[in-house]
Amino acid sequence: MSYIVFAVDNADRLTLLGPPTPEGPNLKQIALSFIQAPKLARRSSTGEFGPEEPFAFEAVELMRTTFIGKPVKFTEDYVIDVLQRHAGRLELSGGEDASVLLLQNGFATVSEHIPARMEKTLFAKYSALMNEAKMAKKGIFAPDAASHTRVLRDLTAEETSKLGEKLKGKVVLVRVEQVLSPTICMVSAEKFPRTQISVRMPGVTIKDSDCLAVSTAARFHTERYLLHRKVKIAFEGWILLVHSWLSDFLQGCISTELLLHGFVKINVSTLAFTNHADALRAAEKEAREKRQGLWKNWEESGESGTLQVKYGTAAAEAPGLAVNNANSNDGPEYKGPLSFSAVVVQIVNGDTITVRSDEKGELIRVSLAGVRSSKNVTREQDGRSPETRVSYTDYEWEAREFLRTHYIGKRVIVQVEYARQIFETKEVRPVVLVKIPETGANIGLSLLETGYATFLLGKNDVCSEASLLQIAAEKAREKGLGTYGKGKPPVQKIVELHHLGNARGKYYLSFLQRGMQGNRPPLLKGVVDAVLGGGSLRVYIPKENFQIPVKVAGIITPMGAANSSETADPFAEESKDFAVTRLQQFNVEIQVHTVDRAGNFISTVFLPDGTNFSIATVEAGLGTVANADRLPYYQQLIDAEKKAQKEGKYIWSNQSSIPQRAAKLMAERNANGVNCYSRSFGPKSEFIPYVLSEVGEDGYSVYLQEQGDENEERLETLQDLANKVSSLNGEYQPKRGELVVAQYRKDKSWHRAKVLHAKKGEQIVTVLFVDFGTVSETSVKSVRAIPRGPEFALLRDLEPLARLVRLAFLKSKVPSPEANAGYACDVAYEYTDGAVIAKEVYQDGQGNVYYTVTVNENVPSLSETLLQRGVALLDRIAESVDPSEYQRHEAAQAIARRSHKGMWQYGDIDDESDGEI
Template sequence: RVLSGCAIIVRGQPRGGPPPERQINLSNIRTGAMARRAAQGQPDTKDVPDEPWAFQAREFLRKKLIGKEVCFTVEIKTALGREYGMVYLGKDSTGENIAETLVCEGLATVRREVRGNNPEQARLCDLEDQAKASKKGQWSEGSAAHTIRDMKYTIENPRNFVDSLHQKPINAIIEHVRDGGVVRALLLPDHYLVTVMLSGVKCPTFKREADGTESPEPFAAEAKFFTESRLLQRDVQIILESCPNQVILGTILHPNGNITELLLKEGFARCVDWSMAVYSQGAEKLRAAERSAKERKVRIWKDYVAPTANLDQKDKQFVAKVMQIVNADAMVVKLNSGECKTIHLSSIRPRGLKERFEKTKDKDKRFRPLYDIPYMFEAREFLRKKLIGKKVNVTVDYIRAATGPAEGTPVFAERTCATVTIGGINIAEALVSKGLATVIRYRQDDDQRSSHYDELLAAEARAIKNGKGLHSKKEIPIHRVADISGETQKAKQFLPFLQRAGRSEAVVEYVFSGSRLKLYMPKETCLITFLLAGIECPRSSRATPGGMQLAEPFSEEAMLFTKELVLQREVEVEVESMDKAGNFIGWLHIEGVNLSVALVENALSKVHFTAERNGWSQIQGHFGGKPIWANYEEKPVEEFVQLTEEKERVENYRPVYVTEITDTLHFYAQDVETGGQLESLMETMRAEIAAQPPVEGSYSARRGDYCLAKFADGEWYRARVERVESPSKVHVFYIDYGNREVVSTTRLATMPPAFSTRTLPAQATEYTFAFIQVPQDDDARADVVDCIVRDIQNSQCLLNVEYSGVACPHVTIQFSDSKDDVGLGLVKEGLVMVDVRKEKHLQKMVSGSLNIWRYGDFRADDADEFGYRR
């Protein structure tokens, strides 16, 4: 450090810590005294300005010596310990004599009062005479007033001062380093002397004790030396970023780097949340630097243990399918291994979570309902619509230990807290940005937090600024939901209305067993218990007056099947009746799948005798009129295993006509064998309509009804009403061709019984490709759809059913002329990836597709077109 034009501080090479310092005063010369601020707390003292040419002498010496090696000799040591001597630039006395240089430049005067024969003094006197003759420095003509700085030690309004600079870099000189993260800087050219605290970080400090002594925190001296050795009296640029509570926050930029990031990387500092938000150079850089120091366990992180240190890499990051939204910040996911796991979103807290655990007046109920907590329902619905049934990327941030019981607080088991993303979107950040959750504030030494904590804080700041969700000044939304589960009298009042409504929209809130569910009816704003009609599911274990009744075989499998298919999904229900306990009985459909039928198809339920009533045809159509267990013969376990192992892939290709390709890579096809029947029915139907045209507007559309619809070509086709958007707009599905359309009610007519599905079943059957993964990216999926539409839509192909699926059969399809497999062609083109199946009888087919996908034909000239897909 250069104290003035004739005094410097030197230090040796560091060995195991900051080296000792030593002040050297130049012999035989004198320079002007630097400005000094009045002593704090002493009103009698005043600020002392610069003496003429004092700052210029100091600056000359600072630019010449700071950071350089020097050689010095001590000539005189006073009784007070002050040392006077000569300083040479370089490693020995042959270097440049600093005192002589100062005198030559006219920045110092020679002490001529020194007596004795001193050749050094004599040479300095000669040099001074030459400087006077040359009119250099202080010997120049004119006033020296311009060499005196107008020092400003205080700022009247620091916040306005910082805001006025608009975060522009300001040239500055670091005059003093208090600790690793706080400096005193001289702002140029206006000569403001300000204290600047580094934004986003905190270094170990020196605590002042009651007796006036300072006790350093661990690594405080090392952090101060680290900053001093790089910045003290260096020319830097400072970005002033904020001024909370009269403290100026900023970032110091040196040509060799950013000191804030360097302190973090070397383990001399830690990130702090309260000032991280104003850091203008990218908070993620600071987090990355701190993470690097933690991983290397350097300095203040020498005893650091990562929150997920005991987890394998596969347990830290994985892909899973969301099965249930437990709460506004928790969900159940299914891993690839089939295991289900509860995941909590890191570092966020939905509003009202504590209130939900408050005991109500009714002792039988432990928690308040979800709908009673402000914004809890909105948060749950946001997650449900975004995530249910989707695959997400999970990155475990930390595992929160179990908390014991305390007065007024619930008991929490161990929780896995993670960042969940889908399509590159952080779900927790999206939730916070909509004002449906708040960010948890942590202690400074608590590292168990989200890996994207700064993004969460920024999202919360935006939500507060825009008044979103729980930060809004509007009235809190209230949901009045009637729970009529098991309420016989209330259920009787709702029954006629639900029966007349036909298919009604519902959300599956809970699954008690394979065939018993709890539903939320949005339009009716009520909760009901719903029993599947037409089937008899194995019963789960339950408490009875006679004791605990054991679960029937396969009851758990049936419940898991139902959960995976419909839990928290939007479904359609048809209520037919009600039992004595106030539970509604009927049919449940999800994406065209009848849940009763799906359970029977998967051998998880039996057909109940009540299925022979109105709903029997819904199951009967799938089994040719025969109950699934009619010809059942129980086989020994050994024989069953043997049959399973010896099962072969069956090839039974039949001709079909592909009529429609959907955006989800499903397609609809007609059997060629029944094509003649369809053509005959269409001709007869259109002839009858031509003879007796329907009256426009006479048909009243209801969801689920079969009707006739006039297509764009002016012809009439059989259709099913999927949704009534308004009195004039209806969504229909053409049951013989698989396409959908929104039509006016004037283009609809009642379907005559002679042309109903009983006369000829719907001819368009839905299929999807076997052994193929549907691309998640919209553009990639659109490329696949375009390719398939070009190849097989409105053409005859050969189709073979490979295995059943939840929504529709999975098939392979071949071109009728070349017998080439369409799906295999997509794999060869690099448009899709292979969906690996575990069934032994399918391994040959899967292996062939995988080999083509991994090592298939790929020429250099294909790179531009297909290389990115590979």
């Protein structure tokens, strides 16, 4: 059977086109047998490009140039069942062999041993060709082969804009890498070698693709003449669609071909971007008269020249779309953008979302075309009770969660199909297709595939991807997923708490603080359902099935106006937008510290990447520090506020911009001098022998163990108890923050440890051996719970024998913290093998203690040594604690500065004025 090479997916992976069949195109996936060619970069599930092997691009270019679109003879050797490909050899009609071509150029390899089913003569031939290429150092055998590797990536919005302006009006030779739809292709070119861009044909669209057969034939037609071929395209214009240009394919004008066959229709909104508008109109007219493709059932009397969009009617892409009520001919007009890039900021329900436009930053609520969720939500409230019981049924909760977990915060392309007016609110709402630009995935289609929503179009509604949406819904029906399942739909019940007051708030606080260790509340997983203001949230706690009101701890943010008679604080809107962008409907972790008089839960909120939202808000200049003295990150808040104040960000841009409540608290805080250190007195302020058991991860803190017989006895007693626990208890799943008994891997001994990191289902946990200060990873099998009872009370209650202290007169924050912390650790380990003397010098407001650590009173201390090596910075705020000691440390830093050591290598990096980095 004769074939034509339809596509070259990789140098050794091709698609052949055979004689047509009644079922449609006869495509055959093949692989070249017995050889391996380098692999091109492919997109991963996240949409990013994966790695590419050396000379993969050159190999595939050779194959495409030589074979694409040409008749070939295929000899099958075997079938690869896993890939559903036929493996064999490919020859042109002139006798040129594809495998031989690749081997001769050093673009393929053969295994060292003869594969099964391969003839010896063929193996000898292939091996000889490969060895010749290897001797000639061709292709992948070249010494510089590694340099022939492309690193592909997607362009940023700024890079896209610049490239669009650069290409506009030019004719470029490109290679069509992928056909996304009959009118949209991904292309690459020498002018942009490290990326692929999306181009669409101006003046045409597949708006009315109800007929699956026509839609499939249209895509095949484009692939048949463009896929993997080099073609010339004219970049006619660049529009708001990210990574998308309007381009005329000059090879036979494919747009005209598609219109003549009735595969596409005229697109009025982009017709102005092409120079062939008259030819396109003539082609569509001819197809209409011949009843081709989409015009098969066309009737002349049914045509209308209006551009109005009635309630539920498909929108013609015009500058303004009329939106009429069902009972009236007059109505508002939708004048918003017809296609734009945006970010998803809220999932309203299973078929409605809110996006923020990239161009203007405005929030736009849109409905997903062709998708309908149940919206079956009931709310029950008993009189004036602060608890409202909300029930989600018929997969409404699941639909919302699917969209939230997969698309919240994602950049998308929004294409308006039509607009409708919401009867209750008179809102004019666009009905749209929403796609991920990197993959072209339609989020409505993805939702339909889960079965959590159904496919529905009104009598006059038109969606350009209706057939694809319908197929997705049918697949879900066939699999019995979601709403199509035979079982009873799940019911999700949530208790929303409002206006609790102090007494009721304390009742619920006890639930939210279960598992509290000391003064540290437990970390609770949650979802920010709504952002009410810069520091005011509503957070859903899955563990308790509560939705609670939350005030972000430690900060005050500008307040918006509660009603029209009030005036909002300056930058209130910016503060709220900052919170919406980073928090709304994202997964977070919170620590609930207390509850205020109104029943709001004062909480620390951690973003998905671990960022403390309080610190981030203050650092952005959209909040001030307030009531944070007891928070463990108080100093970080102070530092962030100073930085924002120094840079004049937002509320610090003008004195009148600071919220009045915040200004009052700031005055009180400055009057109290909370940034000052307090000198230590007592027995510990004199040098005492210690063992430096471990260096902290920051390099500027150490763990100290007191020396003495009493301490040695305690260690022996604790180890005996730990050994007993290891034999008594079986395995269990440790939780973060727990005090446990764990085995130290290096010497197989058992000691007390605190769990720093543990995830359910993982077999490795990270622990801190509290009596030594060592952080280590160990398996779950090597962790035991400490039993209850008086026998093991010492294990539970005895304070850690290794105390974490900070090194006096050193800053905790330095430039390039990871690198310098590593250097500091190396210096500390080099400084001593364990035995030291140390004394407590001062404390800060957070309860941290600062020690001078040395091996001898007559030699430089560890702090001085770090300063001399240039791996630490002097803390100028500590000067008032002990001026004489401070001068010694200042002299040590001067040595590193003069000699340009460490951080001083390229000159001064410290700020003399305030000591802040």
